[in-house]
Amino acid sequence: MVRFQRRQAFIFCAFLVPFMTLAAPSWLTLSGIGPSWVVLWLLPWSLEYGPFSGALAGLYLGLVLDGISLDGATHIPVLIALGFWWGCIGRRGPLIDRSLILGLLALIGSVLVGLSLWVQIVFFQESALLNAFYMWGLRNMLAQAIITGLAAPVVCSWLLLLARRRRSSL
Amino acid sequence: MGGSNRSVIYGWRSLRRLWPWLLVAFSLCIVRWSKGAVFLDTYAFLTRPFWPGTAQRDWIKNGTQLEQESRLRLLEADNQRLRAMLSLKSSSKAGLISAAVISRSPNGWWQQIVLGKGSTAGIAQGDAVLGPGGLIGIIQSVTPITARVRLLTAPGSRIGVWNPRTKRHGILLGIGTNRPVIRFLDKDSKDSKSLSGDLLSTSPASTILPPNLPVGLIQTLDEQAIPAPEGIVQLIAAPEAIDWVQIQKF
Structure with a gap:
């Protein structure tokens, strides 16, 4: 019963991802850009529940984020890949939940999400070819990666703690 | 003596x-x-x-304002009548709907804002969204109680604009930065070149957007660009700081 409740709490936190993305609190931004909330949730989930749960969660969250964003690029492929990759890493050992490593993984994940969006916008939108590879995309990517990497040790650690309590209570 | x-x-x-x-x-x-x-x-x-007080001065001011408003109404009516004679679409202030901005991300990957009114308030896809000073975006999708706006700065945003001074048409392209790009459709003539500081507005003959809405000012212009001059545009209405917008039905 306790395990079920903990999992529910974790899943409930997933519902906060689109809301936080929409709210975009201005006090948690770097150069006007907030953290990648989907990365902050998907990382601990994948580390805890494995590659397939991670990939599935990536798919679901990708669908939701595509729904609340403008057309032109999709989050789905990169989130599936990230969920799967982090799930595989999580299966290897327990040392992965160190704060520094969590921050690093979140930073890499955010860079990959940004890179995926950047590539899609540059190559699939005609007007993008106007301005030599969209330097604003690089700025977005770096700013989001840094703020996500800084927020990850706090947010991801808390979510992992939520899941670990479940494990210890069994 | x-x-x-x-x-x-x-x-x-x-x-x-x-x-x-x-x-x-x-x-x-x-x-x-x-x-x-x-x-x-x-x-x-x-x-x-015993001099005439502020009340009398206000009366005179009100009278002047009333006169100017009346003249404006007459001119607008005249304008609408002439546009109707030319079979051009027209817009009117009666179609304005005010809505609060409930979510904004003007700087991220998606330059969009979400409004707190939707289809139940009469908002539809393609409606023009006005901030204080001019056009800021187009309604991209609506739900019963919300509407999502694609800002003019968003990658992939493109609208037709024109320079009222030189009467040249161009396309305003969003490239993700705060300043979209204007690409004119043809070269300026020697007599009437577009200049930095020129106002851009929606075309008076537009069938997609309300006509003659101010959009922005040309900030820099590259006249040597091929095939036609290109420039960077400073929008009049900055979406970063807008809490309320108006939606113009068209």
């Missing part, structure tokens, strides 16, 4: 009797010389409490 002394004393006494009158005459000379300044100033000072 004694007689002459008496006459001097008599003259002196008569002068002492006359001096007030001489003083009055001198004062009046000053009044005449100063064009009555003392009198006017004194009059103004004394009658100040």
